Amino acid sequence: MATFKAGLVGVTGYAGMELARLLAGHEQIELVRATSRSDAGKTLCELYPSLTGTCLSELVITQPDPDDLAQACDIVFMAVPHGTAMDMAAKLLSRNVRVVDLSADFRLRDADIYAQWYGLEHREPQLIEDAVFGLPELYADKIKDAKLIANPGCYPTSAILGLYPALKAGIVETDGIVIDSKSGTTGAGRGANVGSLFCEVSDSFRAYNLGKHRHTPEIEQELSAISGEDLKISFNTHLLPINRGILSTSYTRLKKNLQLEDIFGLYSEVYSTAPWVRVLKRGTLPETRWVRGTMYCDIGLVVDPRTNRLIVVSAIDNLCRGASGQALANANLMLGLELSTGLNLAPLVP
Amino acid sequence: MATFKAGLVGVTGYAGMELARLLAGHEQIELVRATSRSDAGKTLCELYPSLTGTCLSELVITQPDPDDLAQACDIVFMAVPHGTAMDMAAKLLSRNVRVVDLSADFRLRDADIYAQWYGLEHREPQLIEDAVFGLPELYADKIKDAKLIANPGCYPTSAILGLYPALKAGIVETDGIVIDSKSGTTGAGRGANVGSLFCEVSDSFRAYNLGKHRHTPEIEQELSAISGEDLKISFNTHLLPINRGILSTSYTRLKKNLQLEDIFGLYSEVYSTAPWVRVLKRGTLPETRWVRGTMYCDIGLVVDPRTNRLIVVSAIDNLCRGASGQALANANLMLGLELSTGLNLAPLVP
Amino acid sequence: MATFKAGLVGVTGYAGMELARLLAGHEQIELVRATSRSDAGKTLCELYPSLTGTCLSELVITQPDPDDLAQACDIVFMAVPHGTAMDMAAKLLSRNVRVVDLSADFRLRDADIYAQWYGLEHREPQLIEDAVFGLPELYADKIKDAKLIANPGCYPTSAILGLYPALKAGIVETDGIVIDSKSGTTGAGRGANVGSLFCEVSDSFRAYNLGKHRHTPEIEQELSAISGEDLKISFNTHLLPINRGILSTSYTRLKKNLQLEDIFGLYSEVYSTAPWVRVLKRGTLPETRWVRGTMYCDIGLVVDPRTNRLIVVSAIDNLCRGASGQALANANLMLGLELSTGLNLAPLVP
Amino acid sequence: MATFKAGLVGVTGYAGMELARLLAGHEQIELVRATSRSDAGKTLCELYPSLTGTCLSELVITQPDPDDLAQACDIVFMAVPHGTAMDMAAKLLSRNVRVVDLSADFRLRDADIYAQWYGLEHREPQLIEDAVFGLPELYADKIKDAKLIANPGCYPTSAILGLYPALKAGIVETDGIVIDSKSGTTGAGRGANVGSLFCEVSDSFRAYNLGKHRHTPEIEQELSAISGEDLKISFNTHLLPINRGILSTSYTRLKKNLQLEDIFGLYSEVYSTAPWVRVLKRGTLPETRWVRGTMYCDIGLVVDPRTNRLIVVSAIDNLCRGASGQALANANLMLGLELSTGLNLAPLVP
Structure with missing residues (x-):
């Protein structure tokens, strides 16, 4: 039933870990690439034993490669630090891959304010205008048509x-x-x-x-x-x-x-x-x-x-609403799926 | 799509809370009764705000009543302390309702050992023989045919x-x-x-x-x-x-x-x-x-x-495998559903 | 070397527990009475095994009795809820015992405001004027002469x-x-x-x-x-x-x-x-x-x-600065001891 | 009143932190040197703000130097990993400084067993015989005469x-x-x-x-x-x-x-x-x-x-009994002080 293929750049952080958890239970988006510079070569269940036995258990982590990602994926989640996301995002967009960027690189409409608060010049300012701030309650319509989502901060x-x-x-x-x-x-x-x-x-x-x-x-x-x-x-x-x-x-x-x-x-x-x-x-x-x-x-x-x-x-x-789950909600909208696909989760209490 | 109706006796404890969480996401068993002596009259979301907005949010908690439970439910989960479960279980079974008892009342095959360790005489010893110890890895076949499940201890x-x-x-x-x-x-x-x-x-x-x-x-x-x-x-x-x-x-x-x-x-x-x-x-x-x-x-x-x-x-x-999730797995088997219906959950880490 | 004798009314709460910890290491104030309605008859080490082997280990908890406290103690700490402290405080003061009240009963200078926020009439309003708000950085001089300290809230x-x-x-x-x-x-x-x-x-x-x-x-x-x-x-x-x-x-x-x-x-x-x-x-x-x-x-x-x-x-x-330690600092000043007697504690990190 | 001067090699770990906490309240042993390769130059309160205002607050952390330590200290605590402690210990002992080694380097009487479990050859095996296993309940008499204490593991x-x-x-x-x-x-x-x-x-x-x-x-x-x-x-x-x-x-x-x-x-x-x-x-x-x-x-x-x-x-x-407090108890005995000097501590509960 999975109809879309996704990549995840930066699987070793908590946002990456959470996205893997959510994608393990998503029936219409299949995680086909998970990248990490430090853990490439391992399977996902070696990195996260909690995923043992899930559909993602044996996925082998790879080095991040925009060509490979573009070829394999309909959509890519960027779960890497600000400053490093913008370059990969640009490469993927130029290869017609949808991008959900969980970093701060495309959230601020004004590149000067970005430079001032993050201490570095934006290297892809022309992309800022196209980026949509991915808060579904405010911007659902724009998200549906977006190629690049700036996933909001937590x-x-x-x-x-x-x-x-x-x-x-x-x-x-x-x-x-x-x-x-x-x-x-x-x-x-x-x-x-x-x-x-x-x-x-x-x-x-x-x-x-x-x-x-x-x-x-x-x-x-x-x-x-x-x-x-x-x-x-x-x-x-x-x-x-x-x-x-x-x-x-x-x-x-x-x-x-x-x-x-x-x-x-x-x-x-x-x-x-x-x-x-x-x-x-x-x-x-x-x-x-x-x-x-x-x-x-x-x-x-x-x-x-x-x-x-x-x-x-x-x-x-x-982690979920403030990062990876919201990224997935944005992906759902971008891909024409129901907003809440794979995200109807009951809170774990206690 | 829900085809079976369930009751939950004792919703105020952690096992009851966990069962509510799991049933909120189960598409083929609908929780239609949740009972509590102390919280009857409240809705589930008043007792557990975490359930607000789920399908169980507005279910009104009732006093435990075997007749009402028997009329409304195909299966009843008993999440009450040992000693009090056995009486209600007997009443429900006599009304042809399937029972999954999360207490210890029917786990021990020998009523004398029960009396020795739990400090009270068993009042329904004739039911012990029919009870099946609900550990699916060991007893799946028996569970499928059981009317009374003794859900294992954690x-x-x-x-x-x-x-x-x-x-x-x-x-x-x-x-x-x-x-x-x-x-x-x-x-x-x-x-x-x-x-x-x-x-x-x-x-x-x-x-x-x-x-x-x-x-x-x-x-x-x-x-x-x-x-x-x-x-x-x-x-x-x-x-x-x-x-x-x-x-x-x-x-x-x-x-x-x-x-x-x-x-x-x-x-x-x-x-x-x-x-x-x-x-x-x-x-x-x-x-x-x-x-x-x-x-x-x-x-x-x-x-x-x-x-x-x-x-x-x-x-x-x-709570999940050691109590309510296992109870639900047993219910799945008793009702002819797939063992893992509603239970394909990815671990919440961290 | 202990030169003063102290009582503690309400040893079973956390403020009482903390005061016992501090008094176990105070060389000039000896705890001679610890009271509790629910735990009278036990030794302190039965209530708090952490105190086993300290000088307070075998102190037997008693029922609160103002005559006994007045006879045995130079100073009494009240670690009971607001509303119940004022009566005992009045009895002790009338027997010429110094009182450090950890409850809120004497903190507010205006009995009407007390009534408004605490929902009950003050029964000893004439004592309010004599009570000193026990924050040493602001009121050390007054504390030295006080008979009744309103120990500040945390x-x-x-x-x-x-x-x-x-x-x-x-x-x-x-x-x-x-x-x-x-x-x-x-x-x-x-x-x-x-x-x-x-x-x-x-x-x-x-x-x-x-x-x-x-x-x-x-x-x-x-x-x-x-x-x-x-x-x-x-x-x-x-x-x-x-x-x-x-x-x-x-x-x-x-x-x-x-x-x-x-x-x-x-x-x-x-x-x-x-x-x-x-x-x-x-x-x-x-x-x-x-x-x-x-x-x-x-x-x-x-x-x-x-x-x-x-x-x-x-x-x-x-617990320490916000309640029992501050109460002890006030007692030190009231009794003519150095402010920091028994209170030169190094933080427990981690 | 402080009559002995102590050094602490390795102040940045938890054992070092705990020893600093305890020495801040010890009246007869003064910490005069605290060393760290990574934090030399800082004051202790910069490294551990919890020590601000204590007698150790302004002690400047130095690079570990056996000559300096030997000149300044009567006794030195080694709170560094096994394998690195033995060399410094040897240097200090040769300069007639007492040593309490919190590492495992001198705990095992048999250098072969050390090599087998710790994966490295012992470089100072001749010192093993003189080292005393610092468990006061078993070896108090030997500890009093020791120059080198192998502080027990936790x-x-x-x-x-x-x-x-x-x-x-x-x-x-x-x-x-x-x-x-x-x-x-x-x-x-x-x-x-x-x-x-x-x-x-x-x-x-x-x-x-x-x-x-x-x-x-x-x-x-x-x-x-x-x-x-x-x-x-x-x-x-x-x-x-x-x-x-x-x-x-x-x-x-x-x-x-x-x-x-x-x-x-x-x-x-x-x-x-x-x-x-x-x-x-x-x-x-x-x-x-x-x-x-x-x-x-x-x-x-x-x-x-x-x-x-x-x-x-x-x-x-x-940390306290299993490492730094026990080290200090051993130091007390080695220096002719009462075993419990500076160590009569009431448990912090809760």
């Missing part, structure tokens, strides 16, 4: 989905927004760094990159587009001793007094056709475990009358 | 699958076997006990019930049946600060010198048609995360020539 | 110490402050609640009590006193899957452009004589593990020029 | 203390002993390896090195010396998702029927003068948290009459 996915209805409806002030985000440790990647060791993370909690996380311009770009104003946000990140999950607490000021019920109604309306955004009932706040392993974005709403603030709590699985 | 599932090929082939001594098992904390249940609090379990490890765990006679019963000898084992349990997973390290003595390759071949042969038992390659030992959320039982084999021992390491997800 | 300790220098110096706006706090699970207490079970907390993260946590008025009271203005803050709490630790991220707006170095100098100056407040060097942000088991409050400072915000990150051990 | 410390009374009294068979050990992840070291990342260890459990862990000959050497017989044990290790702690479950067969009370009496008698070995009361089994951060070795005893086994559970903190 933090931006949680923040944008959380603030979208409020900013679109114009019920909150656009200045002074604070987003306090907390991410599980898969967000730090699978590189062998002392700071990511179990004994450096476990039973602890820390802030990092306050005021200067690279996802800031991505969030500002999208929230500005939504609100029609040039927004500046205070975006700040923390590291959680959990594997998966991002929870963002966003602080806004209401323009006028609104009841929680009204805002709940607004959010429910905006997301009425979005299969994965769950606006939780009054009094229920998200927990990262409730979205574990899935595409859900859970949203909790609080109105604080003492300070006249709307506080929005949004939670996603940073 | 520890026994890991221990029996780990030792089955060696004992069946007679390559190890039957006396002196030591099974050192470690379980995740879902195994302690969802009751509100101080000993199960996060701060009593986290960042710690302990042994419990050494030499007297109630799963001991269940393991001995099955291993004795396999080996044809009356076995006594030393079975000992520990509590892990993880959510899911059991890893059992079983120590046996080889009757004669055997190479690891031979034993690997034996195990692979025995489990060649078992979709979920993965005999890991030489040098690879199981990790509980590799089976997380799935039906897999991963087996690692070590021959220690210094002590002439065969050490078998077997890992399962105690 | 969250307020982190928030107040983090914002004190900035508000005192008037460099930040007093409106619009957001405090986003995250606490370890000991903060939820040692009660047997499903929501605090290992498998409900582990590998997850959640917000709770947004905009309505009871520590809000306590923080506002103290920050208002510091700044000389009637402050309203947005105070919001989250639950971390760690045992100990609070990290508060406080968002303020600078009144004028200030360099980080200037603010660092201000904070260092203000805390130059405070042995436990560590203003971390530029670029270093606190981690809860760095203060684990100690009295330290680590402060990290960030100036975000894009949004003209001063972000203050403050971390404490919620 | 696993051996737990296993030997657990089995010592039983083997010394001859109540258990010397063949067929199985030791199933579980260690926290600090035991894997502070090296940047993918396998030690938070997301590879957290919420999981695995076995490793079954039958071939390098601590095997060390345990066999000591247990053989105790029992007077040439023992072979089956020693097997597992990795726990906790920071600190080892729990060893040792399976032995009783030579004759003995009551638990008798064995409890034997153990209590043997350890009656050992300040840190706690033989727990009947029915109480060790938990690693009860010894966290301390020198305690907790022992739980179980007699299983069904299999006639004595099961011994022993728990230590692998």
Whole structure:
């Protein structure tokens, strides 16, 4: 029944691992290439024993080769660091292969802002214009026609989905927004760094990159587009001793007094056709475990009358919704499949 | 497409929660009743917000009522404590409803041994004979014809699958076997006990019930049946600060010198048609995360020539394979479905 | 060498457990009474095997009895819930025993605000005026002369110490402050609640009590006193899957452009004589593990020029600095001992 | 009051970190040198912010230099990997500096066995005879006179203390002993390896090195010396998702029927003068948290009459008792100080 063939460049990181997990259960996209510079030659089950016995078990990892990928694949997922994705993406696009880029290389519409935040010049700026920001709730129609998807960052996915209805409806002030985000440790990647060791993370909690996380311009770009104003946000990140999950607490000021019920109604309306955004009932706040392993974005709403603030709590699985699952959803749309093909997953709780 | 209707007695525990997760993704068995004495009246998504938006979201929890269950259901899963399951099971069976009992009430063939280890007299001993021990790798044929399944305990599932090929082939001594098992904390249940609090379990490890765990006679019963000898084992349990997973390290003595390759071949042969038992390659030992959320039982084999021992390491997800997933596999067989319907799950790693 | 005798009312919670740990190593205060309604009759080492072999090992837990406590003790620590502490405190004070109350009963200067946030009338309002808020960095002189200490809440300790220098110096706006706090699970207490079970907390993260946590008025009271203005803050709490630790991220707006170095100098100056407040060097942000088991409050400072915000990150051990250790520091001062007696602890990392 | 000066070679690993923590609170041994090839030039508080404000905060890390160490130090702790410790130890001893070697280089009396298990020839075999195995409960007298201490391994410390009374009294068979050990992840070291990342260890459990862990000959050497017989044990290790702690479950067969009370009496008698070995009361089994951060070795005893086994559970903190704390205890004895100087620590629970 598989009708499309996919490649995965960069299988050794957590995004690659997650994409392999999801593709092992996808009946219409077959993973035919998985590449890695360091692990080429191994089978997937040697790299990830968890995949033993699945349909991907014996797939042999190869060196990344654009010609080979172009010949073998209808679509290629790029799960490599920013800066290295853009070159391969350009090569694949020139060979008429669809690309879903999980790195940051094509997310920012302005190459100068990219250069400023990522510290390197963009080498394929002409591709930026064609790239579609792959957030299905906002851009499904464009995604269907895209050849190149800039898959959103994990933090931006949680923040944008959380603030979208409020900013679109114009019920909150656009200045002074604070987003306090907390991410599980898969967000730090699978590189062998002392700071990511179990004994450096476990039973602890820390802030990092306050005021200067690279996802800031991505969030500002999208929230500005939504609100029609040039927004500046205070975006700040923390590291959680959990594997998966991002929870963002966003602080806004209401323009006028609104009841929680009204805002709940607004959010429910905006997301009425979005299969994965769950606006939780009054009094229920998200927990990262409730979205574990899935595409859900859970949203909790609080109105604080003492300070006249709307506080929005949004939670996603940073690996699935915030990276590989969203990439697969984009691929589904690009390939003419149902958005949720292979992605109707029940959260693993506990 | 759903062709069978199921009930779940005892939805508030972890086994009930897991069964709900699995049934939310099962296309041929529909959950039509979920009961709980304490939470009747709530919808499932109020009890478990993780199920919001799934097909089970709005199912209203009811009080357990055998007449109602019998009328509404083709099959009922009993996820209540031992001692309370047997009465309801009898009532349901008398109304011609198939029953999968996740408690220990029908696992032991000998009611006296049940009384001795569980501290209460069996009230439905006449049903014991008809009950089938629901371990598909050993008893698939009987399961297909059963009306009452005694769903195996979590520890026994890991221990029996780990030792089955060696004992069946007679390559190890039957006396002196030591099974050192470690379980995740879902195994302690969802009751509100101080000993199960996060701060009593986290960042710690302990042994419990050494030499007297109630799963001991269940393991001995099955291993004795396999080996044809009356076995006594030393079975000992520990509590892990993880959510899911059991890893059992079983120590046996080889009757004669055997190479690891031979034993690997034996195990692979025995489990060649078992979709979920993965005999890991030489040098690879199981990790509980590799089976997380799935039906897999991963087996690692070590021959220690210094002590002439065969050490078998077997890992399962105690909630899925060790309880609710196995219950669902048994239901599949009883209902004439494919064994693995709704259970082809890729492990959630990390 | 022990010269003072202490009682502990409520030994079974985490604050009681922590106080026992600290008193086991305190050479000038001897714990002579530990009370518990539920565990009276046991020795301390039966309740807490970790204390086996310490000087407190064989202390027999008693029922709480004000006459007995008054006769035996120079000072009594109240580690019982709010609402129940005030009565016992009054009885002990009338018997001329010094009291350190770890509950919230005497923290708020205004009995009406107490009634409003805690939902019950204060039964000993005449004692409120004499109670001293036991934060040594702010009130050491008053603490020395106090008979009744209102030991600060855990969250307020982190928030107040983090914002004190900035508000005192008037460099930040007093409106619009957001405090986003995250606490370890000991903060939820040692009660047997499903929501605090290992498998409900582990590998997850959640917000709770947004905009309505009871520590809000306590923080506002103290920050208002510091700044000389009637402050309203947005105070919001989250639950971390760690045992100990609070990290508060406080968002303020600078009144004028200030360099980080200037603010660092201000904070260092203000805390130059405070042995436990560590203003971390530029670029270093606190981690809860760095203060684990100690009295330290680590402060990290960030100036975000894009949004003209001063972000203050403050971390404490919620059990030691945020409760029992601070209670002991207050007792030291009340009894004429050195502030840090028995409290010169090196953080347990990892 | 500090009367002795100490050096620490290898401060960047977890053993070095722990030794720094302990020396920060030791009043008679002053750390005057801390060396590291990779971090020389930093202060200790830059490497470990947790030490900020302690007496060690501003100590500048140096390159390891035997001449400098010999000139500055009365005693040197070697916290470097096996194979590299022996050379430096020899140089320091030749300069009349006492050495406590935390590596395995001098633990095995037989250089051939060292070569066989560690895969390299011993380069200082003449020093082996003078080295004393630094387990105070067994060898306190020799330690007092030693110039070179072979600090025991973490696993051996737990296993030997657990089995010592039983083997010394001859109540258990010397063949067929199985030791199933579980260690926290600090035991894997502070090296940047993918396998030690938070997301590879957290919420999981695995076995490793079954039958071939390098601590095997060390345990066999000591247990053989105790029992007077040439023992072979089956020693097997597992990795726990906790920071600190080892729990060893040792399976032995009783030579004759003995009551638990008798064995409890034997153990209590043997350890009656050992300040840190706690033989727990009947029915109480060790938990690693009860010894966290301390020198305690907790022992739980179980007699299983069904299999006639004595099961011994022993728990230590692998970093403190199993490495750095034990090293410091040895240093205390070598320097003529009280054994427990600086080591009377109450466990950090939770």
